Amino acid sequence: MTARRTTRWNSALIAALLTSGIGALVADPTLLLLSIPPVVFAVYSHVPASPATTLELERSCTEPAPSHGQAVEVTVTLKNAGDRTLPNVCLVDGVPPMLSVTDGSARHAAALGPGDKTTFSYTVTAKHGTHRFRPAAVVLEDISGSVAVETNVETETELACRSPVRTATLEQIAHRYAGSTITVDNGHGTVFSTVRSYQPGDPQRTIDWNRYARDRELTTISFRDERSRATLLCLDAREVCYRSDSSDEPHAVFYACTVARELLDTIATANGPVGLAVFGTKQRYITPNTGAHHVETIRQTLNDPKLLPLEPPNRTRPGDTDELPIRPLRTRFGEASILLISPLLDDSPLETARTLRTDGQPVTVISPAVTATRSLGTAVAGLRRDNRLGALRRSNVTVIDWDPETALETAIRAGANR
Amino acid sequence: MSNPRSIIRWISAAGGILSLCAGLAVLVAPPIGGALHWPWDDEILLVAFFVVVFVIAGLLLPFVLLDDSDRADRTPPEPIPSTPPPGRGLEHVLDRRWLLSLPPARRHRVRGGLRRTTIRTIVRTEGCATETARDHLADGTWTDDPVAAAFVRPEPESDGSLLRSLRERLYFTRRARRTARAVLMLAAEDARR
Structure with missing residues (x-):
């Protein structure tokens, strides 16, 4: 909360000072008398007490879980819970950064007596993703308008425009070319692998004694280990990805986070090991694992505004490389299926995916389409993205081209069946 | 009190x-x-x-x-972060209405980018190898537009004449625009097939 004195009455004070000063200098009583009204006004501005921040906010949405593109009416009720009148209350509601107001206004002003309420509504158009309302910014002024108190009034409201992946399986999405399990033929696992003739030095516990009893032949049974193949969600959140097809649409990084959250839920439901790699202004790696606590850690990482800010980061300095690093994906996550979520607006993700695929690593690219066709320049950018998608398909990389106007699952099924 | x-x-x-x-x-x-x-x-x-x-x-x-008394009123209530569309840089070159003279390095970048786009579009639409696409580019058979074909054709080093340089500078945007339209048409024809 910050309180500041406005400059509304400074003109009266200046007039009072000048008339009284000149009146004193020239010893003119008329001028001195003329200074009395401005003095009264100047004093008046100091008489009222500062307004108290005794506000309570309630916010409700007609549809807390809307579908993409659906209009949602937001109703805000502001109550003066104190025992003093608030003569001038101006409020700007904390509309989530990725939603735009399509009808009405998120601003409101009222005078509130003790216990009074004021209500206003506006309409936003829902977009994919989970949108949290920010605190409403309130400016309170006293009756003279000489003191303004700026404060935030908070209430938890969330608009979850989900696009869940229910029917597409993890095998269709991530393990298409590799299978969902990894086999380690180390002889010590639990799954039967091979039978061979006994060789001196084989442990006694691996000898098939039943067969020896039956045929008098010594054979050794070998076992292998099988474990679920891990999935690594890779988010391309570099500065070049902060692009959107129009000024009132979310950018590609926001959509990439939305995809990652939905896929995280799908993988968590299947109890598969999942990890995270974020390539943005900072890099973050979470090694694949299972369990509710691990999934929650990834979810919180995806919500971290320092790692994945909604505002586009500053451009990288000239000379800084803005490439997707391939080495950690090769060395740290060599056995994992890579789910690379990128809008494919430059060649770096294309080269990374192709190199990993050449190495034999399963790679799926999920690309939110944020290209526009409003001009020749943007149409060429769209064509370049189409060419990158084509190049990935020719390299046996599973490609899911997601138009955010459609459901994510539809795009996944179309990409997996292609 | x-x-x-x-x-x-x-x-x-x-x-x-x-x-x-x-x-x-x-x-x-x-x-x-x-x-x-x-x-x-x-x-x-x-x-x-x-x-x-x-x-x-x-x-x-x-x-x-x-007077800054209206400071609070300047806070936009729906602050969608302003992000440009993909291709904004190219849009500044191709979609200008007035005569534009670009520095040589920028012209080189734009031409190189359109050349790569053309090769990749030929590869994608015709299903051929990159070398074949380069051959198409060199002989100009990928389009009916001679201006576009000449714009992306690998050319020998410039003779450095002042007149040629001036023409290149003046007509660059127009030729780049023709080339962009030709490549987009190539992709659109493939999509119709």
């Missing part, structure tokens, strides 16, 4: 009201004015008073002239 600020406010208000009443009394009843005498005759005191109030008035004046 226990708040010291409130006490000061009330005392100031009372002083102001008394001053006002005294002033009005002097106005309506001049004999009262005659009874009131100016307490000081020292001109230095008057000048000092004038200087002090003039300085205070001078210090306050900028706050009146540069």
